[in-house]
Amino acid sequence: MASVNVLYFAWLRERIDTPRERIETSATTVGDLVAELVARSDRHAAAFADPAxxxxxxxxxxxxxAAPLAGVAEVAFFPPMTGG
Structure with missing residues (x-):
């Protein structure tokens, strides 16, 4: 298992109700980590309901x-950015 800092921004932070958490994970890719997070709570499931x-x-x-998590210290999730 690896330990990573997971950061949440904007509406993801609001849905999960925390800006960050330290996760012990056996995930090998970002997608695997998301699957683990969705299984953690209804709040996580709501935040990742639309992965697109x-x-x-x-x-x-x-x-x-699909990116591998090997050697990663920080994973940040956020909504798409828009210009302006």
């Missing part, structure tokens, strides 16, 4: 849900 509306960064680098 969630973006992710590993150690502050944008990736997709």
């Amino acid at each position: 509306s969630v973006r992710v960064a590993l150690d502050q680098e944008l990736v997709d849900f």
Whole structure:
């Protein structure tokens, strides 16, 4: 198992009701981690109900849900960014 810091921004933080948590995980990809998070609580399940509306960064680098978690210290989830 690995330990990662998981950060939530904007409406994800509001739905889960925390800005961050430390997770012990056996996930090998972001998608696996999301599946573990969804199983944690109804709040997590609500936040990740539409994965297409969630973006992710590993150690502050944008990736997709197939990205491997090996060696990652921080996973950040946030809604898509818009310009303006």
